[in-house]
Amino acid sequence: MDRARRLVKLSSDTRDLVERRAQGSCEYCRFPQSASILPHHVDHIIGRQHRGSDDVDNLCLCCIRCNLKKGPNIASIDSETSKIVALYHPRRQSWREHFAVGADGSIRGVTAEGRATVQLLDMNEEGRIRLRTLLLRRGWRP
Ligand SMILES: [Zn+2]
Numbered sequence: 001m002d003r004a005r006r007l008v009k010l011s012s013d014t015r016d017l018v019e020r021r022a023q024g025s026c027e028y029c030r031f032p033q034s035a036s037i038l039p040h041h042v043d044h045i046i047g048r049q050h051r052g053s054d055d056v057d058n059l060c061l062c063c064i065r066c067n068l069k070k071g072p073n074i075a076s077i078d079s080e081t082s083k084i085v086a087l088y089h090p091r092r093q094s095w096r097e098h099f100a101v102g103a104d105g106s107i108r109g110v111t112a113e114g115r116a117t118v119q120l121l122d123m124n125e126e127g128r129i130r131l132r133t134l135l136l137r138r139g140w141r142p
Contacts, residue, residue: 010042014056018042022061027090028070029107029123030142031063035135038064045089047072060090065128069121076116088117101142105133 010018019040024033026040033040043062046052049072062070070087078085088098098114099107107123109115118124132140 010059014059015042017056018059018061022090025061025142026063026066027060027095028062028066028088028117028121029128029132030095030101031065031128031131032135032140033061033063035131035140036063040064041067043067043070045091046074050074057091065125066121066123073120076120078112078116079119080115081112083112085112085116087120088113095142099142101132101136103136105129105131105136107132107142 019033022040025031026033040061040063043060043066044052044054045058045060048054052058073087075084075086077083088095093113098109098111099118100110101107106129107118109118122128
């Protein structure tokens with residue numbers, strides 16, 4: 001079944017917990033929900049089709065753009081090594097150890113997992129960089 005049609009049915013307590021834990025920002029690109037027209041999604045880090053659970057440890061707050069690009073993927077190819085690597089895991093890994101934001105608004109993966117995730121989630125699409133640049137000018141820091 002199409003992932004988009006299988007949106008997670010969550011209790012409001014679970015959604016609140018996921019949002020609070022993420023401090024209201026996408027856990028992949030750090031885009032703040034407060035700057036988004038539509039609410040962020042609650043994403044299964046490891047999708048159900050990969051036997052990922054509905055446990056809060058497998059959930060993250062995810063902007064719509066990251067969620068649509070991520071889909072059910074759990075791995076991709078690192079552009080530097082051409083090796084298959086797992087995607088960044090928001091519960092098990094530190095964002096700052098895997099990503100950096102440039103003054104131009106781009107997000108750079110600084111590890112194999114970071115690079116694969118930036119590329120798969122298309123984090124540096126022109127419109128996303130434009131939005132991030134505006135946020136940076138307004139004092140946003142990831
Ligand atoms: Zn995002």
